[in-house]
Amino acid sequence: MTQINRGKHENTGLEQQIQGVQGRYEAIRQNAENASIPTQNLLAEAITDLGITLEELQVTAEELYQQNAELLTARQDLEAERQRYQMLFELAPDSYLVTDAKGVIQEANRAAEILLNVPRSLLAGKPLVVFVALADRPSLRTQLAQLGTSAFKDMSPFRKHVHKEQAQEIYIQPRDGKAFPAAVSISVRYIPETKKIASIHWLIRDVSERVQAEEGLKRVNEQLESRVSRRTALLSHLNAELQESEERFRGAFDNAVAGIALVGLGGHWLKVNPALCQLLGYSEEELLRLDYQAITHQDDLEQSLNAVYQLLTSEITSAQIEKRFLHKQGHAVWVICSMSLVRDKQGQPLYLVKQIQDISERRAMEQMKSEFISVVSHELRTPLASIRGSLGLLAAGVLHDEPATTQQMLDIAAHETERLVRLVNDILDLERFETSKFTWDKQWCDAATLLQQAAEVIKPLAEESKITVSLLPDTQSVPVWADPDRLVQVLINLLSNAIKFSPRESTVTLTVQNQVEQVLFQVQDQGRGVPADKVETIFGQFQQVDASDARDKGGTGLGLAICRNIVQKHGGRIWVESALGKGSTFYFTLPIPLE
């Protein structure tokens, strides 16, 4: 039975008692009226008083009734509130537990039942600590102990009986389940009079997802940091590589043998390497103040500009031209200029990269070769033309009526044939000496003997020109390590030249001298001499002092070239000392081998 019902019942009893008293009062008053005894006045007074008391009693009863009604209403309100709180407690999404001061569970809501995987009926009476992961139990026990001793003075000023703890995070260990992280808020209720803990209220919320999210976030963060770290390392590596690449490029640029340059589209030099500066004779500063056109040979400018135009219009992707730059000192420098165009990402042309290789030597060699072929061609074709012409006329019989001309043509044919034979022999000799296949028959021989042999061969020519060939010394033996036939060939060539260019009835002196490490030969004449600017060149091919010498003196223009070749192949040296109009002395040495 509820309090309200009990109050109602109590009021009804009181009314019944009042009604009983009223009944008994009425019975007494009837009896008193019917009695005829002297005490009648006293009784009447008593009955009156009793009536008054009865009325007062009725008033009191009414007041009690009203109070009871108010109390009933208050109780009903309280009950309604309690039920609301109970519902809230039951239906709360978070787990809610009530423990005593020692942490023994008193009450648990439905969410707690699910969270801990234990029926509520079994939760009651169990220490909360058994549902906490082993690692967190010591700290929880400590916390409970501290709550018991400290906290009353820290009570909330607004709710005097409540002490709130900070929320914390611990691992909850449900029955037959895996421990999970939970956020726990603790509220402590105290008994104000005793300042003892009445109960501890635990609000427990599973934060696995949040923790997982946090851990996920942490992992992502770590991954991100790791990626940033790797990226930073990669950037650092790339930066180092770039720096190294730049250094390599700079090293290659600065140390390249060939000239390298970056040239702007307007032709101005943007960057030039030391090799190019050296090739063109300018300092870097001087070159950067000039433009490409200014130092390009006028005859090659159109070709250069045409190549650049073709690059700009994408007709070609690279170009290679042979051209001439103008050296600072004015002379032309032949180069191969390879160029390509650098464009930006949008394809707009930026600048030209040019590699410039010096081909002066190659061009000079080609020029020399071309001139040599031209000269040889001329030297061979000229006697051939005479031979073919003279014999052709004879063969055609057009000269049958001109015996003198016939004889003249025969003489020309014979003479030019001899010339051609000498020329062919000299060319072949030069060619043979140059090849590695030629065998030099070197041996110890007596230089004096070889001089005599050469003098003997040249004797008819000398006698014809009334030239005296003198040998010094005439008897001394001088051993020399040489190919005797080739050495005689050198001596004959030198003697022949000396005789050809000496005045009649003069003397040509042939000397051999044994020096310490070499044998020195001298051929001295009293001829016209060699101009100073020819003393070197006359040893070249077809390089006579006078171009007409080949015809007038019967030479081929190859004699001294052959002499130099033979002497050099023996490890010796040949040169001439001369005074114009007084004569020349040709020298050559042959080394004396140690063994």
Added chain:
Amino acid sequence: MPVKCILLIDDEKDLSDVIQTCLRKLGGWNVLTAQSGREGLGKAGKEQPDAILLDVMMPDMDGLTVLHNLQGDPATQNIPVILLTAKVQPADQNKYALLGVAGVITKPFDPLKISHQIAEKLGWALEIV
């Protein structure tokens, strides 16, 4: 019709004799000879030949210098010149073609045809003797 006169400038004595014989016997022309460029310039101005046969490669003054002087002298600039050369490379031939000469004959030539070649280049009627 008067006999044509050709001035042959060539330093090669033997070859000069052969050519002279060819032109005289097979061309029917008079031939003057000069052994050097300088001698040739003098004879060209003085003798006014109908044509000049000029060797290119000569000492002292080469054939191209002689040609330049001939073309620069009003007295000789209208005399047709045929170059005689042993250089047969294409570059040389192309160079000669630009010099304003009547033609180029290369050595060694066919002695029986040289007169025909000259007549053809000069537009002359060949008078076979």
